[in-house]
Amino acid sequence: MCCPRSEPWARTSGACRCSAYGHRAFAHDLGLEFRLLSDFHPRGGAARAYGVYRPRLGTSEWALFVVDAAGVIRWHYLAPPEVNPGVDRILTALEALAKGKEAT
Numbered sequence: 001m002c003c004p005r006s007e008p009w010a011r012t013s014g015a016c017r018c019s020a021y022g023h024r025a026f027a028h029d030l031g032l033e034f035r036l037l038s039d040f041h042p043r044g045g046a047a048r049a050y051g052v053y054r055p056r057l058g059t060s061e062w063a064l065f066v067v068d069a070a071g072v073i074r075w076h077y078l079a080p081p082e083v084n085p086g087v088d089r090i091l092t093a094l095e096a097l098a099k100g101k102e103a104t
Contacts, residue, residue, distance in 0.1 A: 010066070010098070011034075013037050014036045015039050015046055016036070017038070017059065018038060018040065019040045044058070047060035047061075062080075062081070062084060063076065063077065063079065066093050074103060
């Protein structure tokens, strides 16, 4: 599987500071089947709330989060700035959580 999918117990989404229009084109070009959330205005509002905004650069860190239905962050990963975190870590975390284990 190239991209995470939504399951009954987990919903996949992505976020960046692109506009909703940019997301629509990006998802179409890559054939993404999960929703993309725009952190466009106010710029970086969601990234700030999650503590991953880089104000000096006007962008955010590469970060992955698993948030449960109650809004509790169950797992997160902050990648080094030069590394795209990909999906392997989040798939492993989701698999652990689905089995009732703690994600590491």
